[in-house]
Amino acid sequence: MPDVFRKIKGSKRGNACIRTAFLSFACLSVWLPLILMVSASFMPKDELLWRYLSPMGIGMAPVRASLIPSYPTMEAFAELLFRSPGFFVMFWNSCIQVFPMLFGQFLVGVPAAWAFARFEFPGKKGLFLFYILLMVLPFQVTQVSNYLVLDRLGLLNSHLSLILPGIWSAFPVFIMTRSFEAVPKTLLEAAYLDGAGEGQAFFLVGIPAGSPGIVTALTLSFIDGWNALEQPMAYLKDRSLWPLSLYLPDIVQDKASVAFAAGIVMMMPPVLLYLNGEGELEQGVAASGVKE
Amino acid sequence: MKRKRRQAWLSVLFLAPSLSGVFVFMILPFVDVVRRSFLDAMGKTFMGTDNYGLVWKNEAFRLASRNTLHFLMTAIPLLFVLSLVLSLLVYRAGKGRRIFKTSLVLPMVIPAAAVVLVWKIFLCMDGILNQVLSGISGEIQNVDWVHGETAFSVLVVTYLWKNIGYDMLLWLAGLSAIPESLYDAARVDGAGGLAQIWYITLPCLQKTMGLVVILSIVNSFRVYREAYLLAGSYPDQTIYMIPHLFGHWFLTLDVQKMSTAAVLLVLAALAAAAVFELLLYGRNKERSR
Structure with a gap:
């Protein structure tokens, strides 16, 4: 076998070139759509109508794509931010629905993850498998159950109908557990030797050492909550409660020219969050990926 | 011994907030869902397994299950292999590694609703893809990519585009845990690049593989967002x-059908989990020998 492999092995420089070319192509598939989108968000209405009539669903005309706008303008952003009160309400709704959920996930998830990662108790493995099952099940399966509870509690058609079930999502617990498991045992033993109790070990050693995992879990939750589509569509009848993620799907045709700008504004918070916390996110994902 | 008892008590304390919510929002209502799956639409009369027979024979349910399975079986292996290849390339890319990594993870954080606008520019009847294709050969007819038979491939590609970066990060974490000395030893023995991957990298990544599969499945159901928006x-x-099926049943509040289907899906997930666990456990046992 190794002989065959050795024969295929080409020159070192050539290999590096092919690798870079392949990676650049992959990155291009990411950047091209983004550039198209940013460029479209700076186009005036006439240019948008001329270029992207069919994608906007208004009429039929050949797409005339462009990586730079011919007549760059902030018109669409101004229209969106100053003359579309509905957009603001939805942006605010998204914040009201997502941030309390994240806070709840932190309060509930961190201790649970610590227990899974650090304590020995009967039935631990089974319980953790149950959490994994909850995590894997698609929203639609738990939708019926959730709907029944929310209905019973009279919470349907309110912000709480998205916040409460979200708090007990199993996904952050899973990610944080993996990351707490990666905290070196020696660190904790040193703390115990110095006379720390279980509580002190958790607050003073565990949480700081596991913080990349916590940040990662909450960032991923934020991204998911910010994009939520199924939950608000199912639980919120009242349009004044709708989050930003429903603005674009529901955009009316005479507002279509601000669609691209709205897309840009909508993706800003998660993108900035990611670029800002990239290092921690990578560390957190790494911790979830490797068990000691 | 004393410490063990203490830990058991403490874990109850630490898990209580999480478990109580899971109990109220998941377990308790699921028991109700199971109950309802055996009752009639009014929730009064016991129907035995009639609902299960109805749902099992339901055309829409069969179609949806078949398509979902088809999607999982196609998209997840593709994602698995492609993200692994990309991570190997990124891992060995000296300069520009940072940029490649950041770029490839970026799609994960971009909201589906925003990026769907661009997909439409590419995929609509008068879109870029059709223009490029008819540029290559004038005889190719314009295709409505999203609304025809090609919709499935479109969905697989959007899933790959969105999730490849996250899986790549997982693989990269696994890769960086492999000691460089192993490769050095292999090189001394004359193993080439591909041989090193086959004999060192892949065996060392076994633990990461399970995680990649689980998280790929978790993310796969979110592809409904793209499907719906497109x-x-x-x-x-x-x-x-x-998800489409449940969406329709939800609109008509067809609770007993949804309940029955939910129970069936949980059973299916349990069966899949058992197989998965068996495969993993079996292999671990083999290795420990």
């Missing part, structure tokens, strides 16, 4: 999946 709630037959 093709609406009545898409082409090939991408009519479980």
